[in-house]
Amino acid sequence: MQIDKFNPLEDKMVQVMDENGEIINPDLMPDLTDDEILSLYKTMRQSRTIDTVALSLQRQGRMLTYAPNLGQEAAQVGSGYALKKTDWAVPAFRELGMWLIKGWTPDKILQYWYGSEWGSHHGDDIRLLPVSVPISSQFQHAVGIGMATRLRNEDDVVMAYTGDGGTSQGDFHESLNFAAVYKTPTVFIIQNNQYAISVPRSKQTASKNLAMKALAYGMPGILVDGNDLFAVLAVSRAAVEYARETGPVLIEANTFRMGAHTTSDDPTKYRTDDDVAPWKAKDPVIRLEKYLMKKGVLTEEDIESIGQTFEKEVMDAYKSIEHTSDTPVEEIFSYHYEEMTPQLQEQLDEYQAFLKGAESDVQ
Numbered sequence: 001m002q003i004d005k006f007n008p009l010e011d012k013m014v015q016v017m018d019e020n021g022e023i024i025n026p027d028l029m030p031d032l033t034d035d036e037i038l039s040l041y042k043t044m045r046q047s048r049t050i051d052t053v054a055l056s057l058q059r060q061g062r063m064l065t066y067a068p069n070l071g072q073e074a075a076q077v078g079s080g081y082a083l084k085k086t087d088w089a090v091p092a093f094r095e096l097g098m099w100l101i102k103g104w105t106p107d108k109i110l111q112y113w114y115g116s117e118w119g120s121h122h123g124d125d126i127r128l129l130p131v132s133v134p135i136s137s138q139f140q141h142a143v144g145i146g147m148a149t150r151l152r153n154e155d156d157v158v159m160a161y162t163g164d165g166g167t168s169q170g171d172f173h174e175s176l177n178f179a180a181v182y183k184t185p186t187v188f189i190i191q192n193n194q195y196a197i198s199v200p201r202s203k204q205t206a207s208k209n210l211a212m213k214a215l216a217y218g219m220p221g222i223l224v225d226g227n228d229l230f231a232v233l234a235v236s237r238a239a240v241e242y243a244r245e246t247g248p249v250l251i252e253a254n255t256f257r258m259g260a261h262t263t264s265d266d267p268t269k270y271r272t273d274d275d276v277a278p279w280k281a282k283d284p285v286i287r288l289e290k291y292l293m294k295k296g297v298l299t300e301e302d303i304e305s306i307g308q309t310f311e312k313e314v315m316d317a318y319k320s321i322e323h324t325s326d327t328p329v330e331e332i333f334s335y336h337y338e339e340m341t342p343q344l345q346e347q348l349d350e351y352q353a354f355l356k357g358a359e360s361d362v363q
Helices: 034-059 073-080 096-102 106-114 137-151 164-168 170-182 211-217 229-245 273-280 284-294 300-321 330-334 342-362
Strands: 088-090 158-163 186-192 221-225 249-254
Touching: 034 073, 034 096, 034 106, 034 284, 034 300, 073 096, 073 158, 073 186, 073 229, 073 249, 073 284, 088 137, 096 106, 106 300, 137 158, 137 170, 137 186, 158 164, 158 229, 164 170, 164 186, 170 186, 170 211, 186 229, 211 221, 211 249, 221 229, 229 249, 229 284, 330 342
Parallel strands: 088 158, 158 186, 186 249, 221 249
Antiparallel strands: none
C-alpha cells in the first residue's frame, strides 16, 4: 500500500473486512497468520474486559474517574501492532488496546486509574509515554521526540493519538506544521469516535473528513474504518513505513465511543439510542469474532472461555493493587520539577503545618 496515493478529498474510507466478517478487499489484507489474528483478537477482548471491570469498580467507588474505550478496540490494537519495539507511542487517555500491545500490563493500568502515578512506571524498555490528558498536547510531545530521533539519526517512528475534538485545538495544527516542515517520523492518529465529550463531529469542523486536514500541511492523510482491525493495521503499517523513510502521516480512524466520555459524563444528555444503534452492528470485536469463527479458528466455547479467563485475570490484577497504591500527599509536590519551586515548597510547608496542628489538636 502506498500511503501517499490516497486522496482524502475523495472521502473514501479504507476497509478490508465488512460488518459480517467477510474480506471485501483482499489486496489490502495484512500478512498475518491465524495465530497472530487470534492473538490480536484476545488483546481486543482483554481490553474490553479491563474496560468493563474498571467501569464497574468506578461505579462502586473503588476507582477514580475512568475513560471508557468500548467500541474503539480495533483502532487501538491495529495501530499499535504496526510499531516495532523501539518505536514510540504517545497516548492521550483512551488508548487501552494500544497500551496492552506496547506492554503496559493490566495491573499497572488499573493502578494508574486507581489513583497512583506508579501505575505509569512500566519499565525503561517500553517506549510509551504516560497518559497526557490536555487535548492534543500529545501531538507536540510526539513531534519533539520525532525531531530528536532525526537529529540522532535513529530509525524510530513516533505514533501519537488524539480524538476528533483534538483537531480543534491549536496544538494539533502547530504539531502538524512542525512535523511536516522538519519531516519528523510521526504517525498522527485521530480516533474519530464522533463526539468531543458532548459535541458531535459535525459541530467541530466543516471539513468533509478529518484526514483532509493533513493536506494543508503537506503530508499524506488517509481515512480508515476504525472498527476494522485489518484495515487499521494495513494503513498503520504503510504509514509507519512512510514515516520512517519520508515524514509524517495523518490517519483518521472512523469509529464510535459506545459509552460515556468519562464516568463523569452522561451521554444520554446529547445523543439517543437511535444514534448508537447503527454502530452496534459495526462492533469491532464481534466483527473479528465472525471472521475467526468462519475460518474455524474460534468457537462459541472459546469465546466464553477467553472471557472468563480475562475476567479472573483482571480482577486478580485489581486486588493486587487495591488498598496498596495510595499516593502520599507529599509526592504531589515533589516530582513536578528537578528542584521544588518556592511556590510548591510554600504549599508543602502549609500542608505539613496543617498536619502538625491537627496532631496537636488530637493530643
